[in-house]
Amino acid sequence: MTASNQVAVRAEALIKTFGNTRALDGVDLEIPTGTVLGMLGPNGAGKTTTVRILTTLLRPDSGRAWVAGHDVTAEPDKVRRAIGLSGQYAAVDENLTGYENLYMVGRLYGMNRARAGARAKELLTRFRLNEAAERPAKTYSGGMRRRLDLAGALVAEPAVVVLDEPTTGLDPRGRMETWEVIGELVADGATVLLTTQYLEEADQLADTILVIDHGKVIASGTADKLKSQIGGERLELVLAEAADLPATAKVLAEVGSAEPVVDEHTRRAHVPVDTGSKALIEALRRLDAQDIAVLDVSLHRPTLDDVFLSLTGHSAEEEKDPS
Amino acid sequence: MTVLTQGLRDGSIVAWRNLLNVRRNADWLFAAVIQPVMFVLLFAYVFAGSIGSNPAAYREFLLAGIFVQTVAFNSAFTVIGLANDLQKGIIDRFRSLPMSRLAVLLGRTVSDLVVSCGALLIMSLCGLVVGWRIRGSFLDAVAAYLLLLLFAFALSWVGALIGLAAPSVEVAQSAGLVWLFPVSFISSAFVSVGGMPGPLRAFAEWNPFTSVINAVRQLFGNPSPPGLPMPHGWPVDHAVLYTVLCAAVILLIFVPLSVAKYRKVASK
Ligand SMILES: Nc1ncnc2c1ncn2[C@@H]1O[C@H](COP(=O)(O)OP(=O)(O)OP(=O)(O)O)[C@@H](O)[C@H]1O
Numbered sequence: 001m002t003a004s005n006q007v008a009v010r011a012e013a014l015i016k017t018f019g020n021t022r023a024l025d026g027v028d029l030e031i032p033t034g035t036v037l038g039m040l041g042p043n044g045a046g047k048t049t050t051v052r053i054l055t056t057l058l059r060p061d062s063g064r065a066w067v068a069g070h071d072v073t074a075e076p077d078k079v080r081r082a083i084g085l086s087g088q089y090a091a092v093d094e095n096l097t098g099y100e101n102l103y104m105v106g107r108l109y110g111m112n113r114a115r116a117g118a119r120a121k122e123l124l125t126r127f128r129l130n131e132a133a134e135r136p137a138k139t140y141s142g143g144m145r146r147r148l149d150l151a152g153a154l155v156a157e158p159a160v161v162v163l164d165e166p167t168t169g170l171d172p173r174g175r176m177e178t179w180e181v182i183g184e185l186v187a188d189g190a191t192v193l194l195t196t197q198y199l200e201e202a203d204q205l206a207d208t209i210l211v212i213d214h215g216k217v218i219a220s221g222t223a224d225k226l227k228s229q230i231g232g233e234r235l236e237l238v239l240a241e242a243a244d245l246p247a248t249a250k251v252l253a254e255v256g257s258a259e260p261v262v263d264e265h266t267r268r269a270h271v272p273v274d275t276g277s278k279a280l281i282e283a284l285r286r287l288d289a290q291d292i293a294v295l296d297v298s299l300h301r302p303t304l305d306d307v308f309l310s311l312t313g314h315s316a317e318e319e320k321d322p323s
Numbered sequence: 324m325t326v327l328t329q330g331l332r333d334g335s336i337v338a339w340r341n342l343l344n345v346r347r348n349a350d351w352l353f354a355a356v357i358q359p360v361m362f363v364l365l366f367a368y369v370f371a372g373s374i375g376s377n378p379a380a381y382r383e384f385l386l387a388g389i390f391v392q393t394v395a396f397n398s399a400f401t402v403i404g405l406a407n408d409l410q411k412g413i414i415d416r417f418r419s420l421p422m423s424r425l426a427v428l429l430g431r432t433v434s435d436l437v438v439s440c441g442a443l444l445i446m447s448l449c450g451l452v453v454g455w456r457i458r459g460s461f462l463d464a465v466a467a468y469l470l471l472l473l474f475a476f477a478l479s480w481v482g483a484l485i486g487l488a489a490p491s492v493e494v495a496q497s498a499g500l501v502w503l504f505p506v507s508f509i510s511s512a513f514v515s516v517g518g519m520p521g522p523l524r525a526f527a528e529w530n531p532f533t534s535v536i537n538a539v540r541q542l543f544g545n546p547s548p549p550g551l552p553m554p555h556g557w558p559v560d561h562a563v564l565y566t567v568l569c570a571a572v573i574l575l576i577f578v579p580l581s582v583a584k585y586r587k588v589a590s591k
């Protein structure tokens with residue numbers, strides 16, 4: 001095993017079965033200290049189960065895991081001292097105010113009253129909850145609860161932060177803020193494990209992405225590595241005149257990385273591109289030179305669905321938990 | 324920090340949190356005011372008026388039974404509170420923190436004890452209004468209240484196990500109350516055990532509820548009303564001792580069971 005000061009989280013061959021469901025079927029992972037691992041997978045893939053095992057909430061049927069150098073089943077207390085968890089569903093006490101929720105968590109981490117109170121105030125400011133600090137959490141919006149829960153994970157400035165779908169249910173602003181906070185955490189030296197259903201999010205935040213499906217890791221690597229596996233982005237155009245489609249197809253073939261696809265009915269054309277916005281600008285420049293009117297133009301990043309299509313040959317949507 | 328001091332420290336933080344919940348939900352209004360006042364008035368006037376020849380004497384006799392029944396019913400708050408925390412994921416939050424394993428259960432049972440103190444205070448005041456009196460010594464009265472609280476605390480641990488075992492909050496709500504009806508009514512709470520048919524009578528005589536009620540009556544100096552046959556037997560003659568023994572046995576069984584169940588439920 002690698003020295004624990006270089007690897008903050010490590011799991012080997014984790015298996016967990018619930019009744020007839022094999023939630024985890026031999027998951028291995030490793031997070032170098034100070035980096036972010038993004039765990040990407042559809043509903044029911046086993047993300048939460050992995051998170052629960054690594055945060056000592058669940059015992060694996062077999063396999064081993066270490067967090068901050070401690071075995072999660074043998075030394076759960078030492079693991080708990082090193083981690084901060086924000087679960088998939090915000091676990092805030094609805095009858096307590098935002099301040100009281102964070103104060104309580106601080107106290108339970110062993111802080112004295114003054115320290116717990118000061119830390120609670122700090123976090124409320126950081127998460128824009130100052131104005132709602134004295135209101136019971138049941139009056140909070142879903143996004144506010146989510147932020148309060150995330151703040152709860154950071155109370156003790158843990159070395160390892162585990163976030164299960166931290167941006168699900170947040171508006172764009174909340175999502176951006178959460179991304180910023182995660183960036184700051186890493187800048188401060190924390191190690192982060194986060195799960196997400198959005199490739200874009202994993203792409204933005206994670207040093208390494210782990211794609212999981214049916215309890216198995218089906219791909220891992222940097223975002224770039226995964227994307228080259230999937231085939232990068234797709235440039236899509238909608239034209240004013242169907243008559244311009246052949247000329248457009250020619251332009252797209254030049255800027256794209258593969259054959260363009262044209263649809264007469266909707267006057268659409270699209271092509272995979274390697275160079276992103278460069279290809280988009282180049283295509284528009286050339287179309288403009290030929291006086292071709294473009295109604296709509298977009299650059300699609302590959303979605304989770306694209307990842308799944310190319311890795312497994314089936315769509316992520318089909319994986320939805322039957323319940 | 325030793326296991327016990329950390330358990331007490333963390334338990335008191337959880338109890339603080341539970342009491343904030345009790346206050347904000349207005350649970351206390353039901354548990355410590357409405358239910359106690361209603362029980363005292365209902366039983367004192369509806370029952371006492373129709374049973375026996377001396378309603379005033381019967382009212383005084385009844386009060387101990389009402390005290391015990393009310394604090395026993397408060398154990399349902401432990402049941403519902405724990406089932407709620409499990410369902411809402413609060414227990415997960417607690418379990419991911421480096422806090423004592425005992426703290427969640429201890430915090431719960433202690434906060435319910437505080438609610439029971441309030442209920443006892445209100446009931447005692449109501450009791451004084453309807454004619455109940457403390458006729459024993461001051462120390463005996465203190466002992467009676469302590470015995471009531473000890474019994475309430477023990478029953479909370481029974482409630483803790485039910486709350487952890489219940490598959491849903493709805494089931495917890497009924498399961499937490501339903502067992503209390505037979506055990507609290509088949510006792511000396513409202514009638515004389517001597518008048519019950521054979522098997523019921525045997526159950527009632529050894530029922531810890533009977534014992535704590537008899538002990539409290541003895542300590543407060545509340546006599547049996549004329550016309551109710553005086554009970555006999557070891558549990559009656561040693562009511563205080565038997566009550567303390569029962570509470571100890573309940574705690575010895577249900578504390579370890581609840582703690583074990585807590586670990587299992589939470590990590591399944
Ligand atoms: N306590 C449980 N009892 C029974 N089955 C469970 C339990 N927890 C998880 N499962 C099953 O294990 C599988 C993996 O679940 P998990 O919650 O880890 O998925 P996930 O990747 O987090 O999904 P989502 O994106 O929906 O949160 C699913 O099929 C789920 O139904």
Ligand SMILES: [Mg+2]
Nearest residue numbers: 047048049088
């Ligand atoms: Mg999940």
